[in-house]
Amino acid sequence: MNSVNAPTVDFKEQLMQLPSGSRAAAKYLAPYELPPSALIDLARHSRIRLCNRGNQISITGRSGFVHILLEGCVAERNTEGAAVRLWRNRTAFGDSGLLESLFSSNLGSRPKLYGEFLSTGRTLCIRKERLRALALNDASVALLLARIGMERANVVERLYVANRKPTLARVASLLDYLADSHVGLRHRVDSEDGRTVVRPVRNTAIDGPTQLDIADALTLGRATVEKALAQLRKDKALVDFSPGERTNRYYEIADRHLLQQIARGA
Structure with a gap:
């Protein structure tokens, strides 16, 4: 067997051995270009959640889960129900901010926020503790989370911070x-x-x-x-x-x- 092709065969075999829900998660994770081993590990512990308009997900609560938005539009709302921000796919929601909640136990007080689906959509759902363990053991997973966090910060700066644009x-x-x-x-x-x-x-x-x-x-x-x-x-x-x-x-x-x-x- 050609040694160059062997890793691809192994990856496909591992992928087919995953439960159907994990295989679906792997499909959505593929565009993030993770190494095959990291993709398999992350997909193995992830599930796809289908959401309808009006469904809610935790942002600053203590749900113990992290959601990566795959499809749909989500409003980040405050306790009065006002839309603080609007989000599309490739946004992560977790307990009080993804990276800080994963790597820090001292979060301090934060405003209570929740996410509401404004359309049908999908999220990739994974337990926060499991994601923390994967990120600490695999630099590529930590880098993925850092990229998602940076993208979120860039969107906030570009769209939601007060500016002088018409x-x-x-x-x-x-x-x-x-x-x-x-x-x-x-x-x-x-x-x-x-x-x-x-x-x-x-x-x-x-x-x-x-x-x-x-x-x-x-x-x-x-x-x-x-x-x-x-x-x-x-x-x-x-x-x-x-x-x-x-x-x-x-x-x-x-x-x-x-x-x-x-x-x-x-």
């Missing part, structure tokens, strides 16, 4: 960030050299947050957000539905490139 740019930035939570597929019909050509088009939509959720997350007034959304539809960055078709929780992007230009303040 309101329209801030709303566009949030929609552009959330757009990767749900991606659909449609077709465009073009005329090319006298022929009709049908091409698949990646069509992105945000499903879940209300205008009030967006307003609370960006610390803006609801009327201000409504005006910004109307302008984005007028500019053809968002699809402008016919009367009666548009819902308060659904924002379909007509031109992602244009939306990103507006987000940059162009």
Whole structure:
């Protein structure tokens, strides 16, 4: 047997020996590019949790679990129910902040927050103590958690920290960030050299947050957000539905490139 191919065969065999729930977890963990041994260990102790709109997960509670959001849109809410932040996939939720809770026992007092699913979604669920043990024994798992934590901090800095960007740019930035939570597929019909050509088009939509959720997350007034959304539809960055078709929780992007230009303040 070719020694170069042996590790791949071993990995596939180990993968097939996992329970079906762990194999599903491995599928979702694959894009994180973990070494095969770390991927198997993490998947073995993880499960996929299916969530419906309205389901809640702990953020600063003592559930003992860490959730990595795989699909869907989650509102991080305070005790009054206001949306503090909105999150898409590749976000981790745990006890009082992922890395601090994993490696420190002295967390101090923190505001009580919880996550609410604004759409259907999936999380990768793993016990915090098990994840701590894996991270302490495997540097690649610790690095994965550090990457997720850094991505979260960058999103907070870019979207939710007060800045001088125009309101329209801030709303566009949030929609552009959330757009990767749900991606659909449609077709465009073009005329090319006298022929009709049908091409698949990646069509992105945000499903879940209300205008009030967006307003609370960006610390803006609801009327201000409504005006910004109307302008984005007028500019053809968002699809402008016919009367009666548009819902308060659904924002379909007509031109992602244009939306990103507006987000940059162009």
